[in-house]
Amino acid sequence: MTKLIMALDQGTTSSRAILFDHDGQIVAAAQQEFEQILPRPGIVEHDPEAIWESQSAVARQVLQDAAIAVEDIVAIGVANQRETAVFWERDTGRPVGNAIVWQSRVSAGICDRLRADGLEPLFQEKTGLVIDAYFSGSKIKHFLDQNPDLRQRAAKGEVLFGTVDSFLIWRLTGGARHVTDYSNASRTLLYNLHTLDWDDQLLEILDVPRAMLPEVLPSSGLFGETREDWLGRRIPIAGAAGDQQAATFGQACFDVGSAKNTYGTGSFLLLNTGERPTVSKNKLLTTIGWGIDGRITYCLEGSVFVSGAVVQWLRDGLGLIEQSSEIEALAASVEDSDGVVMVPAFTGLGAPHWDAYARGTILGISRGTSAAHLARAALESMVWQTRDLVQAMQADAGIPMNELRVDGGASVNNLLLQMQADSLGTCVQRPVVAETTALGAAYLAGLAVGYWNDQQEIAQRWALDRQFSPQMESDDRERRYARWKRAVQRSLAWEEP
Secondary structure, eight states: OOOEEEEEEEOSSEEEEEEEOTTSOEEEEEEEEOOOBOSSTTOOEEOHHHHHHHHHHHHHHHHHHHTOOGGGEEEEEEEEOSSOBEEEETTTOOBSSOEEOTTOOTTHHHHHHHHHTTOHHHHHHHHSOOOOTTSHHHHHHHHHHHOHHHHHHHHTTSEEEEOHHHHHHHHHTTTSOOEEEHHHHTTSSOEETTTTEEOHHHHHHHTOOGGGSOEEEOSEEEEEEOOHHHHSSOOEEEEEEEHHHHHHHHTTOOSTTOEEEEESSSEEEEEEEESSOOOOSSSOEEEEEEEETTEEEEEEEEEESOSHHHHHHHHHTSOSOSSGGGHHHHHHTSSSOTTOEEEOOBTBBOTTTOBTTOOOEEEOOOTTOOHHHHHHHHHHHHHHHHHHHHHHHHHHHOOOOOEEEEESGGGGOHHHHHHHHHHHTSEEEEESOOOHHHHHHHHHHHHHTTSSOOHHHHHTTOOEEEEEOOOSOHHHHHHHHHHHHHHHHHHTTOSOO
């Protein structure tokens, strides 16, 4: 049997395990959804045990489905939902509360106060991030503010914080390793992009004890070994990255100016800006893409909070479709949205607006509006939000985007990708292997153990499935985009702080 790499892709709504061969092709995959805990509007939580149990289950299932022995797995790579905050006891490994999901706006009030104190320029200069409830730092403060006894224990190192990768690696190694990688650390609002260390000044401002934070390691390298009783033998955990950085790596965006967009629960556009961080003047994020062999690759990122999740809402909330895959045919049954514009600000708006108090809006409804028009408007909301990011990104980086590589669950939707090409006036490219988040984690792990030689070898494995070229006239494109921007303005600041 050919030796394989296992990728653990822990996402917002499901956990996946995928086996890749040396050609970067999928040998087997398994997926399991888990519960979304929604205590009140704008608040999203997960049970860390559900994350662990679902991730363990699919790892075992994928081995069974592929009918291979555990000895054929040479390394494991981990990709994860990034800004979600998990808290657990060092001694027992037990969670001390629900994980606070990246989508949650529970710490919006904390962020309001930090901005009112004039601290945003300081945070942006050090971390590359804006002050927003999206990031882990304010979530940690909220959690510890609600539990003063846990803050005391955290100061002693008895209660630990980690993003989901840290929690999984802790469990996988039987508590031997409390670690994360550069890319995940750069999403916490606590990590200094210039010193490559947790920043004591920011820790003090947010009242976060350093003792509860993980060690930060390169994205490709040895993070530890799985405990023997997990799958039956010790396996090196040799790669880790936040899901969007992993997808950028999996898309082989190794050259400055190369970019990818992932359509998942949210949408995330990343542009490789090289070995120096680019400061955004348009409310984008400066983030670490990955760190390998002492070299850091930086990216500009735009984050859309609700993208594919709008299709889930049409399915689960409105019952317009039974399966998410039905959205393409329903939207294609009409030529356009008939003037309907949907702004899916269910949990506020991310880049470049950063409004935690925006809420979902549907405008332009008439007696003739049908389910198909709503479906079309939902897909259009995904592409126009991406257009917002591209415009800001090009203004910041001064780099033309001649093509956009795409991936994620919704990238199978040909209508969506044609709309995206039309909205940008740029070619959109879908690769043969769309599971680029897991693939990127596999590549990072494989590089560390010599399964692949270098990034050039990986780049040669990227293969085009289909290219979508723009077909819309520029006047029509700009007219529709102007209407989208008017709709966004009406969604802003809807909730009271």
